[in-house]
Amino acid sequence: MHEYSLVQSLVTRVESLALARKATVVHRLVVSVGELAGLDPELFQTAYDTFRAGTICERAEMELRRVPARWACSGCGREIPKGEVLTCPDCGLPARLSAGGDEILLETVEMEVP
Amino acid sequence: MCTTCGCGDTSLVPVDVHEKILAGNDRVARHNREHFAEAGVLALNLMGSPGAGKTALLEATARASGGRWRLGAVSGDLATDNDARRLEKAGIPSRTITTGQGCHLDAELVHNALHGFAWKDLDLFFIENVGNLVCPAIYDLGQAANVVALSVTEGEDKPQKYPVMFKGADLVLLTKCDLLPHLEVEVSKILDGLRRVMPRFEAIQISAKTGQGLDAWIGWLEARRAKVARGTGAAAHGHSHEHPHGHGHEH
Numbered sequence A: 001m002h003e004y005s006l007v008q009s010l011v012t013r014v015e016s017l018a019l020a021r022k023a024t025v026v027h028r029l030v031v032s033v034g035e036l037a038g039l040d041p042e043l044f045q046t047a048y049d050t051f052r053a054g055t056i057c058e059r060a061e062m063e064l065r066r067v068p069a070r071w072a073c074s075g076c077g078r079e080i081p082k083g084e085v086l087t088c089p090d091c092g093l094p095a096r097l098s099a100g101g102d103e104i105l106l107e108t109v110e111m112e113v114p
Numbered sequence B: 001m002c003t004t005c006g007c008g009d010t011s012l013v014p015v016d017v018h019e020k021i022l023a024g025n026d027r028v029a030r031h032n033r034e035h036f037a038e039a040g041v042l043a044l045n046l047m048g049s050p051g052a053g054k055t056a057l058l059e060a061t062a063r064a065s066g067g068r069w070r071l072g073a074v075s076g077d078l079a080t081d082n083d084a085r086r087l088e089k090a091g092i093p094s095r096t097i098t099t100g101q102g103c104h105l106d107a108e109l110v111h112n113a114l115h116g117f118a119w120k121d122l123d124l125f126f127i128e129n130v131g132n133l134v135c136p137a138i139y140d141l142g143q144a145a146n147v148v149a150l151s152v153t154e155g156e157d158k159p160q161k162y163p164v165m166f167k168g169a170d171l172v173l174l175t176k177c178d179l180l181p182h183l184e185v186e187v188s189k190i191l192d193g194l195r196r197v198m199p200r201f202e203a204i205q206i207s208a209k210t211g212q213g214l215d216a217w218i219g220w221l222e223a224r225r226a227k228v229a230r231g232t233g234a235a236a237h238g239h240s241h242e243h244p245h246g247h248g249h250e251h
Helices: A004-021 A040-053 B023-039 B054-065 B084-091 B105-112 B164-169 B175-180 B187-195 B216-231
Strands: A026-032 A061-067 A071-073 A095-097 A104-113 B009-018 B040-048 B069-075 B094-098 B122-126 B145-151 B171-175 B203-205
Touching: A004 A026, A004 A040, A004 A104, A004 B023, A004 B084, A026 B009, A026 B054, A040 A061, A040 A104, A040 B216, A095 B054, A095 B122, B023 B105, B040 B054, B054 B069, B054 B122, B054 B171, B054 B216, B069 B084, B069 B105, B084 B094, B094 B105, B171 B187, B203 B216
Parallel strands: A026 A061, B040 B122, B040 B145, B069 B094, B069 B122, B145 B171, B171 B203
Antiparallel strands: A026 A104, A071 A095, A104 B009
16 A cells, blocks of 8 residues: 555655745646556555645646556567566567556646746 | 736646656665665665565574674564564664554665664665565665565465566565475476566575575675675765765764
8 A cells, every 4th residue: 555655755746846836726647657667546546536635736636647568678679478488589688678667657747827 | 927918817837747756765765775885785675475484584594694794684564573673683683664554665764774773884784674565666775686585375376466576576585495395386387477577587495494595595695795895985886975965964
């Protein structure tokens, strides 16, 4: 249940962004969650909706974008299908994860500024 | 201000951030990592399920290393300090980080635990995480490597069920191997599962009870220690330690 502590980090970050721009209201957040980021998107949404009351995010809907995780050889780039051994059958090199496949990123914050 | 007519109304602006939500944690983790590197301490994040044998493994490590290293540990625990007390008894100076309801350690908790603890004199510093195969996986603590303890009693499909934890592991210690004769578990299936979630597969079959695999584990630690020892000193990693510290005191 680290979803609640992640929401806390998210709200703190949005608060400082809003403060820096003297924003009065935050309307919308976009967060991208990688398939292998170790975060349950639905649980995260629930945690956000519970926690945002009384914060700068009170009126801000959160849009979650799911980013798929794809593995490919770190040498030749050959795709390694999910569930396969993560070593390239051609080069013997370890697989590398696609960009964002294991990240939780705050992408955009829409806010009302004076 | 409204830029269309200058009426004084507020305007709606999208601000592009594109930043990790855990950027704050990662900053503190980098800070911890610099401290460890500068002091020449090999810091390891030991993770695994509750009951995987993390504490027993550290006790066995103290026995098997035969005093060649100065060991120390912090143990994340929801409610007790039992692990730290066990480790102290085994000759590993330890601290408990009581997390309360917290399911994982973060970089700040580890940083705070370093205060008043003689960690700089250590060769090996174990961060025994809260028993949990999910949450600890995504928090960088400033460790040099992640070691995951997975006991053979947990089932053959654990690697595929918890890919995030094993993806980030530098080494998996397959613990309680002395129990294998009593179980219907095929080690080859666990190892195969690990190869499908760990891009740089490395695993050691181990038993804290019989001592099986401890030589290989000590060898792995030795190789990691050698890397740290070579990198010791501010010049080696370009970090003069003159950076603002933020908490206003030495540790």
